Amino acid sequence: MGFIDITLIDIIDILVVALIMFQIYRLTRGTNALRIVVGILIVYLLWIVVRVLKMELLSMILGQIIGVGVIALIVVFQQEIRRFLLLLGTQYSHRKNTLFGRWFKSRQSIDRALEWIDPIVNACADMAASKTGALIVIGRSISLDPLIERGEPIDARVSSALIKTIFFKNSPLHDGAIVIANGRIAAARCVLPSTEREVVPSEFGMRHRAALGASEVTDALVIAVSEERGTISVARKGHIRQNLTPIQLHAHLSKVLSLS
Numbered sequence: 207m208g209f210i211d212i213t214l215i216d217i218i219d220i221l222v223v224a225l226i227m228f229q230i231y232r233l234t235r236g237t238n239a240l241r242i243v244v245g246i247l248i249v250y251l252l253w254i255v256v257r258v259l260k261m262e263l264l265s266m267i268l269g270q271i272i273g274v275g276v277i278a279l280i281v282v283f284q285q286e287i288r289r290f291l292l293l294l295g296t297q298y299s300h301r302k303n304t305l306f307g308r309w310f311k312s313r314q315s316i317d318r319a320l321e322w323i324d325p326i327v328n329a330c331a332d333m334a335a336s337k338t339g340a341l342i343v344i345g346r347s348i349s350l351d352p353l354i355e356r357g358e359p360i361d362a363r364v365s366s367a368l369i370k371t372i373f374f375k376n377s378p379l380h381d382g383a384i385v386i387a388n389g390r391i392a393a394a395r396c397v398l399p400s401t402e403r404e405v406v407p408s409e410f411g412m413r414h415r416a417a418l419g420a421s422e423v424t425d426a427l428v429i430a431v432s433e434e435r436g437t438i439s440v441a442r443k444g445h446i447r448q449n450l451t452p453i454q455l456h457a458h459l460s461k462v463l464s465l466s
């Protein structure tokens with residue numbers, strides 16, 4: 207074109223910026239952080255306009271604000287930056303799984319993963335029927351050590367009876383979540399990070415917010431059994447599927463965990 211020269215590098219540049227903006231939107235959607243991002247964009251656009259109009263004083267002030275703002279941003283967005291890096295890691299490892307991992311993954315390890323789905327589903331079905339609240343985190347590729355370390359170590363084979371015993375109302379371990387890692391119940395009484403989203407279904411209390419939160423910062427599957435409603439929900443990648451029947455829960459776990 208005559209006065210605008212667009213090279214391949216420009217197109218890649220625009221696509222990368224669009225991708226970064228989209229990821230920032232995904233991570234901040236529904237939280238206060240989205241408003242902060244919009245505020246920053248407005249200040250930045252204003253700065254560009256002011257510079258084009260050669261308004262020196264205002265341009266200098268806005269320039270200073272943006273300069274200091276970078277440090278303020280790192281402090282304000284600690285959580286989101288962490289999530290962004292985790293998301294990148296997750297996507298990379300997921301891609302590795304799809305391209306090469308599945309080639310080398312033995313049928314044996316998939317069968318092993320499926321072995322402990324039955325006890326989990328049976329326990330959830332029974333706990334839902336008896337309206338026993340529960341929170342179960344099933345780890346995949348991202349390490350859950352930071353959650354496990356804050357809980358009560360268990361290191362036991364996954365069994366339906368053990369899960370129900372842990373969440374039995376009078377059990378000293380029933381509060382918090384259990385974490386299943388490498389096919390073993392690693393710990394109980396684990397405290398999960400709560401979602402910071404403002405918009406969640408009105409019936410969600412702390413248990414379901416914690417399920418969503420843990421699924422936002424890790425690639426784990428998080429099952430919540432509601433004490434109030436006797437329903438089963440599963441959170442994954444920041445999305446939650448509610449009111450699952452035991453059969454639907456089984457199908458969902460089998461599908462997701464076979465791909466781990």
Ligand SMILES: Nc1ncnc2c1ncn2[C@@H]1O[C@H](COP(=O)(O)OP(=O)(O)OP(=O)(O)O)[C@@H](O)[C@H]1O
Nearest residue numbers: 339381382383397398411412413414416432433434
């Ligand atoms: N951050 C957290 N990490 C782990 N467990 C949590 C967390 N927050 C709450 N819980 C668990 O959830 C229980 C309280 O759930 P609450 O009633 O507030 O949630 P809810 O989503 O309404 O669930 P329910 O439908 O079962 O009542 C706590 O007793 C605790 O066991």
